[in-house]
Amino acid sequence: MSISWRPHEADWYEASARERIAGLVDPDSFVEFLGPDQRAMSPHLAQFNLTGAFDDGLIVGRGTLDGQAVLLAAQEGRFLGGAFGEVHGAKLVGLLRGARAAAGTGGPKCVLLLLDTGGVRLQEANAGELSISETIRAIVEARLAGVAVVALIGGRSGAFGGGGIITACCSRIVVSQHARVSVSGPEVIETNKGVEEFDSKDRALVWRITGGRTRTLTGGADRYVKGRIRDFRQAAIELMTQAPPFTFETLAAEQRRLAERLQEYGECRDAPQLWRKSGLPEPERIAELSDDAFLAMARTKECKHDAR
Amino acid sequence: MTLDEGMTLDDVLASLFPGGHALERGPFGTVHGTGRLEGGGQIALVGIVDRTPLGVDGALLLASRVLAVIDKGGGVPIMMLVDTASQSMTRRDELLGLNEYLAHLSKSLALAAARGHRTVGVLYGRAAAGAFIATALSTQVLAAVRGAEPSVMDLPSIARVTKLPLDQLERLAQSTPIFAPGLDPMVAVGAVAQIWDASKPLAEQLAALLRQSVEARDRRDEIGLARKGRLLAAGIAQRVAKEAAAGA
Amino acid sequence: MEKFEVKGTNRRRAPGGRRQTITGVNASGNLEVMIERVLPDSECLVEVTTAVTGFRDIWYAVIEEFFERSAPGGLRFSINDGGARPDTVMLRLMQGVRLMEAPP
Numbered sequence: 191m192s193i194s195w196r197p198h199e200a201d202w203y204e205a206s207a208r209e210r211i212a213g214l215v216d217p218d219s220f221v222e223f224l225g226p227d228q229r230a231m232s233p234h235l236a237q238f239n240l241t242g243a244f245d246d247g248l249i250v251g252r253g254t255l256d257g258q259a260v261l262l263a264a265q266e267g268r269f270l271g272g273a274f275g276e277v278h279g280a281k282l283v284g285l286l287r288g289a290r291a292a293a294g295t296g297g298p299k300c301v302l303l304l305l306d307t308g309g310v311r312l313q314e315a316n317a318g319e320l321s322i323s324e325t326i327r328a329i330v331e332a333r334l335a336g337v338a339v340v341a342l343i344g345g346r347s348g349a350f351g352g353g354g355i356i357t358a359c360c361s362r363i364v365v366s367q368h369a370r371v372s373v374s375g376p377e378v379i380e381t382n383k384g385v386e387e388f389d390s391k392d393r394a395l396v397w398r399i400t401g402g403r404t405r406t407l408t409g410g411a412d413r414y415v416k417g418r419i420r421d422f423r424q425a426a427i428e429l430m431t432q433a434p435p436f437t438f439e440t441l442a443a444e445q446r447r448l449a450e451r452l453q454e455y456g457e458c459r460d461a462p463q464l465w466r467k468s469g470l471p472e473p474e475r476i477a478e479l480s481d482d483a484f485l486a487m488a489r490t491k492e493c494k495h496d497a498r
Numbered sequence: 499m500t501l502d503e504g505m506t507l508d509d510v511l512a513s514l515f516p517g518g519h520a521l522e523r524g525p526f527g528t529v530h531g532t533g534r535l536e537g538g539g540q541i542a543l544v545g546i547v548d549r550t551p552l553g554v555d556g557a558l559l560l561a562s563r564v565l566a567v568i569d570k571g572g573g574v575p576i577m578m579l580v581d582t583a584s585q586s587m588t589r590r591d592e593l594l595g596l597n598e599y600l601a602h603l604s605k606s607l608a609l610a611a612a613r614g615h616r617t618v619g620v621l622y623g624r625a626a627a628g629a630f631i632a633t634a635l636s637t638q639v640l641a642a643v644r645g646a647e648p649s650v651m652d653l654p655s656i657a658r659v660t661k662l663p664l665d666q667l668e669r670l671a672q673s674t675p676i677f678a679p680g681l682d683p684m685v686a687v688g689a690v691a692q693i694w695d696a697s698k699p700l701a702e703q704l705a706a707l708l709r710q711s712v713e714a715r716d717r718r719d720e721i722g723l724a725r726k727g728r729l730l731a732a733g734i735a736q737r738v739a740k741e742a743a744a745g746a
Numbered sequence: 747m748e749k750f751e752v753k754g755t756n757r758r759r760a761p762g763g764r765r766q767t768i769t770g771v772n773a774s775g776n777l778e779v780m781i782e783r784v785l786p787d788s789e790c791l792v793e794v795t796t797a798v799t800g801f802r803d804i805w806y807a808v809i810e811e812f813f814e815r816s817a818p819g820g821l822r823f824s825i826n827d828g829g830a831r832p833d834t835v836m837l838r839l840m841q842g843v844r845l846m847e848a849p850p
């Protein structure tokens with residue numbers, strides 16, 4: 191890290207979770223909860239001959255975003271794939287429960303989830319899976335209390351498995367080109383269904399099916415950004431006041447939105463088919479476009495929806 | 499499913515609703531209907547059965563059923579019957595955004611609970627991974643019939659991914675419920691609230707469950723602590739929640 | 747799994763006012779180092795946890811060299827190692843001391 195490193199200019203994908211937080215919030219505004227000096231670590235890794243992390247790979251705290259109080263959680267995608275373990279998951283659950291508790295007394299109106307996860311940490315599978323379910327419950331509770339929950343995705347591990355489900359429980363979703371959002375990982379699909387169904391080594395395929403640009407065009411993400419931390423910051427500032435309420439009307443709109451997608455594109459097996467059907471220019475070349483060209487094109491396709 | 503373990507859907511329904519039930523089978527392995535409760539009243543039924551993997555189509559349909567119950571109002575409780583597999587593992591499901599469809603089902607069940615429709619999960623068969631999260635784990639209270647098989651992932655697959663020998667994993671699984679598949683570990687960590695005895699009428703066990711007051715909040719981590727299956731989660735969540743609420 | 751510590755005495759106090767910092771990640775070929783200013787000014791301590799066993803001599807050598815090259819007095823270094831090479835270990839330790847130079 192050079193002394194002249196300016197967090198805003200840095201690339202989200204290359205940054206650590208702590209660096210992303212530092213560049214996302216207003217300078218010096220971040221206060222960490224249950225920091226690494228508390229050594230709240232996983233007790234389950236040693237029996238698998240794995241070393242741990244002092245924060246168990248999840249950083250939680252508060253800060254300000256353009257002067258507004260926010261709560262944040264950031265997963266370190268390079269520690270055990272950012273996967274959910276007992277302590278890691280409990281910190282996230284606690285943050286969201288705290289957000290809900292403070293909502294009635296003038297607390298932060300937004301929780302930012304910097305997701306970077308392969309899903310459940312298999313060495314702690316049941317605790318990880320349950321923490322994901324508890325996180326979903328806590329996101330709903332926070333949203334019911336009027337708190338926006340915004341997912342920011344663009345790291346090495348993506349948002350896989352339960353992380354993908356958590357993503358879609360959020361009020362709004364921001365992705366970069368690097369992002370992948372999915373439930374089953376490519377290798378798991380290949381192991382179960384064969385390489386014809388999904389060649390997990392075909393990187394272009396992985397991004398066509400699960401990548402940030404595809405999610406943006408299908409409505410699986412609400413905002414596409416270029417890859418710098420400042421781009422995520424800008425999107426978060428805009429979206430934190432645009433969150434849909436958690437009501438029957440919103441879920442009914444989501445039902446219609448998801449039903450329409452199946453109706454229109456339910457027969458498609460690959461992204462270019464989908465783009466061709468939706469009338470996009472150059473359906474085979476979406477991945478090759480520059481970010482500017484993609485953004486220009488995506489804006490014409492942008493379906494401003496009131497669902498989630 | 500072998501006949502000497504677990505119950506079939508028909509067995510479960512007959513035992514749950516001696517007063518009668520009406521269940522329709524829909525596409526994608528889904529079911530919906532109503533059951534008559536002992537002592538009066540009805541419970542709305544939705545489910546995924548026959549070990550069918552949960553994909554975009556099934557999840558959307560189930561969510562629509564739940565939303566229909568909310569729309570009708572009246573505080574009718576909802577039972578989610580579960581005998582699925584994992585989430586549907588296909589290119590098509592992922593391309594269309596399976597995560598959004600599973601989340602939509604989860605959110606719909608959560609909204610139902612928030613709107614006064616008590617949600618009860620009844621796991622009588624299998625459920626794994628994302629399908630487990632979106633169905634059984636998305637209810638306020640989850641009962642499992644002895645013989646049910648919840649899991650995150652089977653041990654041989656865990657062995658493959660973690661590159662550990664299967665016999666070592668099996669040994670470790672004996673000493674801790676934190677990763678092992680199966681019903682007893684899921685009870686120990688707090689995922690499953692109650693095990694129902696298949697040899698006794700399920701109707702009484704359901705009635706007893708419904709007599710308990712609705713949990714206002716998600717206490718599964720506290721249950722996991724009390725049962726000694728998850729020793730750290732509840733305390734950690736509480737500490738962080740306190741700091742998060744105090745900073746406001 | 748190996749856990750061991752190396753103590754340093756008669757060291758120069760690490761300049762700066764920062765109380766605590768953390769750098770690096772426990773990932774393959776990398777390591778996480780947390781530094782806390784909690785010891786008397788002339789003492790320092792490095793605690794290592796690693797799953798890569800049998801390299802204790804090399805760790806001792808790197809840590810001793812680090813003590814010589816820097817002013818680590820007053821600092822407790824805690825390491826979660828992911829199989830980092832000696833030069834990466836040195837880099838992180840030096841990075842850490844520099845970060846601690848910041849004002850409180």
